[in-house]
Amino acid sequence: MIIDSDSRSRYDAVQEEDDQPVYSRTSFKLEMEDLVRNSLPTFLTFLLQSSLLLIIPIYFAGKQGKDVLSASSMAITLFYITGPALVFGFCTAEDTLCSTAFGAKSYTKVGLYYQRCVLILHMMFIPIAILWVNSGPMLRCSKRYLLSQNKFRAPTMVLAGALPFSLIFHMAFKRFYLGPALSLVLTYWTISVLVVTYIYFDDHQCWNSDLRLSVLLQDWGQFSIGISGIVMVCAESFSFRVITLLSAKFGSVELASQTVVTTISMFLFQFPFSFGICSSVRLANYIGARSHNCVTVVRVATAATAVIGLINFSIMFFFRGWLPRIFTDDEEVIKYTSNLLRGVALNEFGDAVNAIFSSLLRGQGRQNIGSVLNLTAYYVIAIPLELLLGFYFEFGVPGLWAGLLLGELFLSAAESIPNVVYKLGQYYRKKPSPCVITLC
Template sequence: MNPIETNGIKAKSWKETKKMWEIAAPAIVCSVAQFSIGVVTAAFAGHLGGLELAAVSIVALVLEGFVFGITLGMGSALETLCGQAVGAGQLEMLGIYMQRSCIITIATSLCLTPLYIFTSPILKLLRQKADVAELAGKYARWVIPQLPAFALNFPVQKFLQAQSRIWVMTVISIFGLGFHVVLNWIFVTWLEKGLLGVAMAGNVSWSLIMLAQVVYVVSGWFPESWTGFSVSAFASLLSFVKLSLASAVMLCLEVWYYTVVILMVGWLQNPEIAYSSFDKKNDSVNLQVWILMIFVGFNAAISVRVSNELGANNPKAAKFSVIVAVITSTMFGVVFSIATVATKNSFPKVFSSMEEVKKETSKLAYFLAASILLNSIQSILNGVAVGAGWQVSVAMINIGCYYAVGIPMGALLGYKLDLGVKGIWLGMLAGSFMQITILSVYVLRANWRKEALYAEERVRSHGTSTLPQIGCVENELITNNQDR
């Protein structure tokens, strides 16, 4: 490769890196702020006692993980459609897409409400410890008001991300986090409301964050993409639901994988200690979430970049975006994995004063480091899948890797070979590694020119503008490629 080509690649890489960070940076900060609300919740619950921490943990990881997977999945069709519509120049459809998605996610959250009401008997049926199940059931009923906020949060976020307009949402989330800390201190420490105070703080914080985001969207800052509430949101709702279901299946299989793992941990002896130590891996309730949320930011960035470029019929640009994102995210994964091992005796002190919990968590540092490294790659590949609209294919891959390999292996190692949490975690890592390997091959073998044509057809089928015929676009793409 001659110096001119090398300089050209460097310039192109730098340009793509800047575009990626314009989306990833605010998305990372926003993700850290929003998920840190769960971290603060776990911290206050943990200092109430081991039983309280176990109850909050199982609600956050099992119940909310289950609900999160369905709701996020039903809202993630918006990520594909909005991103590709922006690339195709159909901004007028974004507001309609968002309203359709809100209708679907709100309806979904209403259908899921009984799970919060009957959490205790469900957990007992799943062989969770009785005292943990009882307290978790009370806490679950107290946090039902958070369901509408979660349901609306996902469509609004995808609407903003597709247009690379995330900074205001980020500022709202930061203020929401600060307010959440103050509310927890008032309700839990000052007024001594215990676990009820923890739930009250979360309900108020999430409601205010969601209200502020909705006000931002409808206040005139998006004249092209938000033209007001419209009955058109109810048109073609069935086809939108079908695409949403495909996204939901893909993401649910991913999120529920970790939910099943948490249930398996609960079947071990001394579940309070097992939950508390295992929580240090989970995205919602531990210090390491602040690292893992960086990869969530990269996931959002690559999804937007791929969907925008495919929607604009720029297949080579989409492929190059994937390469830059994978390299960048993996570098962060290596750095933070090393840092996790180096601080294995320090970070457990943040969330629990129980010596046994801190000791067990420290032992799991190497597993956590491996998880972080895998997450750095997995987040990019999943973002590519959503941006390109591969949800159905990835769902099939997830079934094989997670449920045919990861969970059976975890059960074998954890129970039959008496490795406990370590064995269950090893099985989970094996399933994740297998999924990453297969997805990597899938991405490497992708025909990006065809993906651009599929994106055009997807935008046409859900949009209102008249686009060129596929054959014309294909001829134009071939001509452009030959010219290059």
């Protein structure tokens, strides 16, 4: 055990002699109100993030024509699956470790997990840094560190501060072919500087003051769930982005339309994803506090999936004629995109279920279950069907999306089993720790 020099409460100091969970008063209504209240700033956070790192670059690229739009889409796709997706997957370990430790009042362990995660990520990215410089690890890991402490507004403030810089970068380089790429890199660095500055001036409640390497290099096995998180996230990300890569086979119009559809879908994904993140943090906090209220959180999150899925479907389906015009003035691309959105809208139901239920799995430390389900859904079902329907049966881009939809339907049904049928939180077989949670 590492002994801290400060007197703040540690996880080891708050354990009870008995194994009975801690109860506190809550209800379905109270949990729904809390999750909705916290989801709003979280939604703004991820909306700003997707705008800064995807929507704005695609918007300015689209104004230069469908060829630049297509090229920018391919570049962003390859950039994402070789960098940010790996970081995001590994940082799901913080959804479990930091949030559970915070719920157990082990405040300095929250900071210690964050610091270890940053160190591991930068060591992991040494090979990739040889090919391209990426400041994404610091950005995404720091955001998880703040969210685990229920500081849902902090990332929003940081990203809002970066927004004017992003617009300035894109306006300055809007006439250059590589303008979107250069602006994206500068935006990443701006956000990284701002988020580190925010943490520096934060209240430091959860900061670990012992930064010796002998301390930071201990217990990396706790992050083994981060490997499952990488598999879980990358399986989903690659399945979506392989559609963009395969769309290039059909021509520039199809690829440009696919880019617009993916951008719209990513925007709408922020609704269920934000709610899922807040549900994950809330669930892990209750697990760390040994409270049965985690059952209520799962029920609230399950009810929210249907509502959010219906809202997203309605936006994509009924505004399919107007949404493409935000990104392009090419009438051929607009027409193709509008027809494509008609079918892709059905995918929003599966997106809502998967975004929220996968977050609940991460809150329980069950990334291993999520990784197996995602690999099965996307690599055994979705991608083979995408290839079969898109190329063998010659349905084109709509066939690619149909294959993805069938894979997501399987995943939605499979993820409901450990989240709903499983009797979550009735009692613990042993005292929980922030890194190993055994539920019955």
